[in-house]
Amino acid sequence: MADVAAEAHVSVKTVSRVVNHEPGVRPDTAERVRAVIERLGFRRHDGARLMRQGRTFTIALVVEDLANPFYSQVGAAVEREARIRQHQLITASAEGSPSRERAVIEALVNRRVDGIVVVPADESASSDAVLEASHTPIVYMDRPVRGTPRDTILSDNHGGIRSAVEHLVAHGHRNIAFYGDDPAFWTARQRRDAFVATHEGLGLPGSPRVSMGPHSSGSVQETLVPWSRGPEPITAVITGNNRITLAVLLALREQRLPLSLVGFDDFELAALIDPPVTVVHQDPAAMGQKAAQQLFARLLGDESPAQTVVMPTRLIVRASGLRRAALNR
Amino acid sequence: MADVAAEAHVSVKTVSRVVNHEPGVRPDTAERVRAVIERLGFRRHDGARLMRQGRTFTIALVVEDLANPFYSQVGAAVEREARIRQHQLITASAEGSPSRERAVIEALVNRRVDGIVVVPADESASSDAVLEASHTPIVYMDRPVRGTPRDTILSDNHGGIRSAVEHLVAHGHRNIAFYGDDPAFWTARQRRDAFVATHEGLGLPGSPRVSMGPHSSGSVQETLVPWSRGPEPITAVITGNNRITLAVLLALREQRLPLSLVGFDDFELAALIDPPVTVVHQDPAAMGQKAAQQLFARLLGDESPAQTVVMPTRLIVRASGLRRAALNR
């Protein structure tokens, strides 16, 4: 900038004014400065600019694994909201490790990002003190965190599972099993509890048959086979997420069991699988958008108490939820 | 930092030394400073630090759409490489628009990111001048760009298509159609040309039947039906990417045509579709990793001429490539 100023016989401040389209520069002066800028290939150094202004126009997204479709859709939505507001997005993976997540968040705070969206690795609020001290706004997604109340965007796990159970029951199923992921995950427990509660609420016979993961096709079969052959055989399965749905599909295929299936989480090409899989759809893009919007509201000075938003889910009915019902007719 | 210095009765420089674990500070002084840092909740401002040092320890990834599984896998790999090297990753979407891409890249250069990985929207090298002037290293991925030679990481489109054709021919197919994406895409043209070349190289009968997109299930059927019913009916189809594979699958299903199929691009659950889809697998994670590694080599001072790396593809044989061959036996 100093070079430009010297070359154009003006002060750096005037160059600054021209670069930032500030008023109060005579058109011919501005034109002369612009010409020099062009000739010298000058570009404003945003790092210095932002440092001066105390804001970075940068937000961050911390997830477990960017390659996971759920997170990548969230990422795309958050990036979009950021771009619209002239912010940039730093994405970081914590790979599911709370300590790494802590390190990542501290690094982001050190960079003075304006705000952070996090899908927390666990519920321990491990970076609470740092965030508190730095006043960095944060929005949690998908899973809540203990400690200071924070803005949190969740999926309606309970409603989603309930709609799955009700759908199956409406099609004549009475004996339904639930396969969930590792109960270390908050969402896995939520969905399991929702299943049990709905099972009891609807007065389905026997005690709920629940198997929690981590699951592989093999581990699924260990319970799937006895449950579908014993007394009161199950005629349908509900799965707690994507990964489990896959494991169950493989197990069903291997055992040639024509059970109904409703999976939590939609996935690409669910419609093309045989049979097309009925799913509880949650909308990662909408969740990410909502999270980013909430974050930007905070950046604009919204001081209202932290709020938790529960995003609705939607049952997408495809053939897999109907199969056995057809046989029962 | 000044606050800490005052409180600890030392100079800011000493605080800086402690924060950065520089030698030459007496242990008791360091301890005193650390205590104050702790008490005051001081955190080093990395923005200022990096500005002083002239590097940002940040790289950027520019893609079309972060939600696309291909790009999100690339993103995860690049982020991983960045994290390993203590860098952060800014991700940005250009949504396929060259002008937006240009704007995005200029913004990144203004931020003085240390380097950029780009999946370019077109071949126009629209930001060449900016990059040249700023000396920002850049690595292109998936598609080459005209102009100044740059490091470029590509998939072996030709080899991939050839392996697909050869696979089908080995299973007795002679009449094979190719469905490609919009020829505006470099990769779409590459794969089409590879198909035509292989078709001729192997001396398959007639002229190659090729239909370029953009495609929907409907547009595919317009050619699929005549080609599979006319004289010399096709018995197999090769698709130019993911999206087209999906369209063809739907078309085949709708028309109840039991043709063989080999798709370019693997996709989640390809194994669970009926029939399981044989694909030419390209490895986005490996490509992203390679691109990042190349970028970091440049950052470390590698001045060798720009190089183009072609990453191998791998044919994953599943049932869809064999179906008609079985009927032919």
Place this chain on the structure above:
DNA sequence: CGGTGGTCAGACAACGCTGTCATGCCGGCA
């Protein structure tokens, strides 16, 4: 003709840190 107000431009400090150089102190040695 002096005062007033507006327009354009520049000087300067500051954002928070670190590289460079200077300083003070101490022990050891001739």
Place this chain on the structure above:
DNA sequence: TGCCGGCATGACAGCGTTGTCTGACCACCG
């Protein structure tokens, strides 16, 4: 005792901007 070298520490400038304040100049008005 005087000198030297090494260690711990500090003063200062500068990274590239921008906010604030000041100043020069001109036109207009009473």
